[in-house]
Amino acid sequence: MKKWYAVIGDPISHSLSPFMHETWFAEHGIDAAYLPIHVEPSQLEKSFEAMKTLGISGFNITLPHKQSIVPLLGKLEENAMQMNAVNTVNLVGAEYTGSNTDGDGFVRSLLVHSVDKAAKVLLIGAGGAARGIAFALKRAGFTDVTITNRTYRRAEELATDTNASAITLIESEERLADFAILIQTTSVGLATGEALPISLDRVEAGTLVADIIYNPLETPFLKKAEEKNCITVNGVGMFVYQGAIAFEKWTGIEPNTEKMIQLITEKLG
Numbered sequence: 001m002k003k004w005y006a007v008i009g010d011p012i013s014h015s016l017s018p019f020m021h022e023t024w025f026a027e028h029g030i031d032a033a034y035l036p037i038h039v040e041p042s043q044l045e046k047s048f049e050a051m052k053t054l055g056i057s058g059f060n061i062t063l064p065h066k067q068s069i070v071p072l073l074g075k076l077e078e079n080a081m082q083m084n085a086v087n088t089v090n091l092v093g094a095e096y097t098g099s100n101t102d103g104d105g106f107v108r109s110l111l112v113h114s115v116d117k118a119a120k121v122l123l124i125g126a127g128g129a130a131r132g133i134a135f136a137l138k139r140a141g142f143t144d145v146t147i148t149n150r151t152y153r154r155a156e157e158l159a160t161d162t163n164a165s166a167i168t169l170i171e172s173e174e175r176l177a178d179f180a181i182l183i184q185t186t187s188v189g190l191a192t193g194e195a196l197p198i199s200l201d202r203v204e205a206g207t208l209v210a211d212i213i214y215n216p217l218e219t220p221f222l223k224k225a226e227e228k229n230c231i232t233v234n235g236v237g238m239f240v241y242q243g244a245i246a247f248e249k250w251t252g253i254e255p256n257t258e259k260m261i262q263l264i265t266e267k268l269g
């Protein structure tokens with residue numbers, strides 16, 4: 001019988017998840033459909049009930065529902081509990097289980113670049129995305145993570161939760177040359193003309209600079225990093241790997257991520 005998957009969000013029409021998962025389903029000869037469903041916040045509970053009644057096999061959750069879905073789920077994986085946010089739901093037995101593959105997805109996209117887990121990492125931002133990445137870095141065995149954020153208190157809180165250190169933005173700008181890996185997780189760069197979340201004046205050439213934003217492919221932050229001869233990593237890898245981990249949960253199959261990164265890059269280019 002054909003299986004049914006979906007992504008729910010508001011807005012949803014620009015999501016690349018249906019293209020990605022339907023491509024993978026087709027590549028593996030799996031009889032399944034993956035639909036984008038527009039769900040307004042006030043309709044989340046009813047929509048989830050409807051999907052359960054119809055027997056959906058799994059779904060992704062995007063903005064603004066990642067946190068509000070949490071109390072509706074019977075079971076959560078540890079990564080979702082740590083973040084108090086869910087991006088993937090999977091029907092296990094008769095129960096819908098929530099997990100969060102964003103942080104692990106980012107870390108997989110980083111590991112492709114053969115990074116050293118003892119390298120000094122600077123995480124810029126302390127919101128939901130940074131939280132997922134900080135926990136995933138810790139799980140993956142990164143030992144030297146420092147967090148900086150416009151609101152320093154949030155950096156301190158996240159550092160306490162993940163056994164990392166916290167420094168102020170000014171201090172991080174001064175000490176930028178100490179770090180081998182910079183990870184930009186704030187929303188700065190989504191809109192054109194915004195200032196950089198931190199100044200890259202003191203970054204060393206050869207530093208790996210990653211941004212979780214994938215649209216635009218090159219944020220002003222990555223552009224500046226490139227001018228400084230850094231190795232740049234955009235958010236396409238994170239997007240594809242978070243989807244790949246969800247796909248693995250649903251089907252038990254590891255999809256072709258390299259080809260998907262190429263396809264998505266072409267679509268956004």
Ligand code: ATR
Nearest residue numbers: 125126127128129130149150151154186187188197
């Ligand atoms: P998300 O779930 O996408 O991470 P969030 O939880 O709202 O979203 O967090 C947004 C992050 O971007 C925060 O680290 C925020 O900094 P504050 O904690 O100081 O608010 C950061 N951010 C947003 N706009 C910013 C700006 N203009 N300059 C610097 N940091 C900014």
